[in-house]
Amino acid sequence: MANMFPLSSDGQDPANLRDINEPLIDHSEGQLFLNEAFKIIIEEVLCKGTDVKQKVCEWKGPEDLALLLDLELRAEGEPQQRLLQRVKDVAKYSIKTSHPRFFNQLFAGVDYHALAGRFLSEALNTNLFTYEVAPVFVLMETEVLRSLRQLVGWTEGDGIFCPGGSTSNMFAMNLARYRLFPEVKSQGLWAVPRLTIFTSAESHYSVKKGAAFLGIGTDNITVVKVDEGGRIIPEDLDEKIKLTKSRGAVPLLVSCTSGTTVRGAFDPLDRIADICEKHNVWMHVDAAWGGSVLFSEQHRHLMKGVARANSVAWNPHKMLMAGLQCSALLLQDTTNLLKKCHSANATYLFQQDKFYDVNLDVGDKTVQCSRKVDCLKLWLMWKAVGSIGLAERVDKAFNLVRYLVEQMKKREGFHLLWEPEFLNVCFWFIPPSMRGKEGNADYQDRLANVAPVIKERMIKQGTMMVGYQPLGDKVNFFRMIVLSTLVSKEDMDFSLDEIERLGNDL
């Protein structure tokens, strides 16, 4: 970028030579470009990207990819055709997360109504802080939150969309803290006793990150024991809360999980609620992953007791396929705690002498200023298929998982670690050379290496994507997430065949 600011021959800045009426952007030319880019998106991302005959990913190492993409930003602009080629290249070398063989994360698939809502949100380019500038979205967010709360079992309450479940979890901590000690907002943590957060070792890492970020510190998280299924043991929670109190610290919040990240376990909410009530501790449910079971009559029992929580974090961008990001924090509170806790009352934005009800200016409920519109995509998708359609998606995913597990049990090399409670299928693939040799000294070391090698091969060949990790004393195992409605039995069978093909020689 040595020539980032070339001067014209007379030393004047080139912009000053132009008339200030010159718009610098040509609408029809711009719309033409957008139209061409849209065609590429349809073709490369939505047609090819969802076609099982195409690759999930076109792997390149970082050096090769950087060279291919020519990422450097320069002084001069580029012609439209070259820019369209860049759009194509970005699409080509990006992972196709909507591909039926992408099982790598807690999101996948594509919903076209949601996607239309996302394009519309982007084009409208507004900021969800005041009714003045986002009238439609202030009302829509309120209604979407109300409908989500209704599924939780609350007829009243509050809430807000956050940039991800981690933020929702942090908000819950901050609200719990403010409820107990409102002076913390002005005086900081030095003015209050030591606070303790309770969660299981299998909860999401955002509990740790949140405790650190909010100044509480990760040492002030007490880890509660889990049962063989990865679910909090309520008795242990009770004991640890008592112990905390006896040591003079204040139990702040229990962060339960509905759908843990690795195993997909659901903590027993009803029994945890008993304990939280007894000790007057804020009960937060991190249902970022599992919350969507609330749509299903058949599976909502997994979250029995959720209505007794103080707060619930739920990400419809995960299994409902609303698109990143769509993360709701739902609250039972009716005392305006969210606004009291987070507000700064900026007079330039939240003027009190407006001609409409200033309670519609929801922006002061969050610690963000600019806040994206994340409700439209969910709203439009929900309007399109109804609660019944969303329930069907949930049920279908469970059924596919059941099918996958059945098939897995029929094959010799697949060792399921736990019967899945949710959509996380955790298993080892045991290559033929290792079968029956569990007693060997190097067995665990060898096993730990199987998943990484198979993963490398599948990525480099682009045939499928599935995650792996260790957990506790279990060495690396695959965690296959089955959530997309676009997935079929054939994709399940393929996945097992493919893992065998990639790992049989190990």
Place this chain on the structure above:
Amino acid sequence: MANMFPLSSDGQDPANLRDINEPLIDHSEGQLFLNEAFKIIIEEVLCKGTDVKQKVCEWKGPEDLALLLDLELRAEGEPQQRLLQRVKDVAKYSIKTSHPRFFNQLFAGVDYHALAGRFLSEALNTNLFTYEVAPVFVLMETEVLRSLRQLVGWTEGDGIFCPGGSTSNMFAMNLARYRLFPEVKSQGLWAVPRLTIFTSAESHYSVKKGAAFLGIGTDNITVVKVDEGGRIIPEDLDEKIKLTKSRGAVPLLVSCTSGTTVRGAFDPLDRIADICEKHNVWMHVDAAWGGSVLFSEQHRHLMKGVARANSVAWNPHKMLMAGLQCSALLLQDTTNLLKKCHSANATYLFQQDKFYDVNLDVGDKTVQCSRKVDCLKLWLMWKAVGSIGLAERVDKAFNLVRYLVEQMKKREGFHLLWEPEFLNVCFWFIPPSMRGKEGNADYQDRLANVAPVIKERMIKQGTMMVGYQPLGDKVNFFRMIVLSTLVSKEDMDFSLDEIERLGNDL
């Protein structure tokens, strides 16, 4: 939603009656819908929405609007035609923030290349946490951050895109805290002495929100005096840091502003840097609004000294028109402070035994887990017009402001509060009935009421949008933000005519 879960006649959940191979989503039908929605977006948002002959907003009060939009979410889905009508309605009743007469916020206008990048990001629906799942965007974000840092004046450093400038400011606070007291991450604020943050009364409210959220508390913000132009007085800063130290608290961070929210003032960075260096205090520059002057040879002097800062928050979604959100936090640090401070080392995501360099897994640098791709829109726009094109936009906006101010001075009723240093034009409109009556007892009260009434009228008629607020002892005044390259002299003249038309009878 009483019928949210209707059962089929035999009491079975309807999803179970379907074959699990049924995809539930039809790609060609979905793409057809997306195509129709795209046409509506082009027509309603991008053609009509940028046409001066059309309204900026179609005002409806909340009750009327809720009725019109039929927001309720139901059990059953809706036909495609009705959904397309909903897309139209959302577009119709939303504010046209790209309209040449939208001067209401620190964002406006539209850039078609950025918008194409945004659509592509949405369609690719990925998560910027690992190279595995976002190879293109990991490299692209690195390059965009590098180029932004280069404009700051750093050849090395670190950074990350955040969901808004408020988050960037909070990250800076957390990094400053961790640099001084790394034990705070595990032990919390109880383990460290009281910390103090310094900023001016005219800085953004996110400094307050951040201090509260991070557990530091708003009382531990020391407000530094500003001069007549709204800029920090370095001598006062120096004194207040000394005073803080003498009282046993630890000066943590000075949050300077480049482009304050109301006045557009630029704090004197070079002189503040002297003081920060002397006292070893973290120097953060909130350049969310003003940062883009760095593209302009003519105006970058406003941020002279920025290269001496520890961190800079810069939102290209504001005056560069990259689209909400695009917020970079830039760091001079080369010791991996960002990752050390924020990481939780989750083994399910950031496995250390991957086959590629795991330093490419940037997700542990943030407190988010899911993180949207915010670099592509800026990258594509930058590729399209080059640094020269972006500089032209900055220069044009300054020139338009100069023109607006000249015209304002020629008219009787417009009273400029300060000569603008940036793109914020702050003025009172004095209706004819009030002119020459500054001495009257009710003058200030009447004046305070002028802007709200004119604002109400302009919104209800939909002709333009401009913000107002009080500041210190100045009663409500307009703050007109001129940043879009799509704005002409004619729009400037129109705005003044329109304010006269709407306010002459007051």
